[in-house]
Amino acid sequence: MELQEFKTKVLPLKxxxxxxxxxxxxxxxxxxxxxxxxxxxxxxxxxxxxxxRSVEAFAVTVTKNRCFDKLKSKKHKYHLDVQELEVDSGFESPYKRLELSESMQVMIRSFQELPEQQRLLITLRDLEGYSYEEIAEQTGLQVNNIRVGLSRARKAAREAYLKVADYEQQ
Known part of the structure; x- marks a missing residue:
């Protein structure tokens, strides 16, 4: 693969x-x-x-593996990027912003409690916008299994979120 082909096939995936x-x-x-x-x-x-077969699927796999390696390394310290959690609106009161920030943290924790495969399915479908067929190609799962897995993942995330949110309100 030459430079031009790399630019057209790989760089758009970044x-x-x-x-x-x-x-x-x-x-x-x-x-x-x-x-x-x-x-x-x-x-x-x-x-x-x-x-x-798919450069994109290979690139996603390499990315996931690199991230998992970083997470496993002893140098990696878990922290959230505060800028990502910040709600940028001039019309919100500080109390509302705090409430939204706490709600975001609860959602992140709920999502992190999901099994790895369910987190992956939600990420690929809901965050990345992949079709069921593209997810099947990348994961090796059948489309029906992906639909069931997504349904269960969303339900589990919702229940975990509501459980944590209810507990924190008490």
Whole structure:
């Protein structure tokens, strides 16, 4: 794969890969580092990319693996990017902003409690906008299994959110 082909096939994926990295790492800075590593790795493997059925699926897999490696490393310290949680509106009172911020934290915790496969399905379908067929291609699951998994994941996230929200209001 030459430079021009790399630019047309791989570089357009960087925004999607960045969103996946931010979602997994919970930090824009960490995600940028991971994405840079992924792009270097993809460039190094550019000669082998034609062997893969889907360059996009391979790039997503490389991104997820790099993020998981970062999460496993002892150097990684868990933290949330405060700028991502901030609600940017001049019409909201400080109390409303605090309430929304706390609600966002509850949603994030509820989502993190889901099994890995359910988090992945929600990320690919609801955050990334993949079709069921594209998710099936990337995960190896059947479309019906993806639909059932998404339904269960959404229900579990909703129940976890409501349980935590109810508990914190008491």
């Amino acid at each position: 925004d999607r890969l960045f969103r996946i990295a931010v979602h997994l790492l919970k930090s824009a800075e960490e995600a940028e580092d991971a994405l840079q590593d992924v792009m270097v790795r993809l460039w190094d493997k550019r000669g082998q990319l034609k062997e893969y």
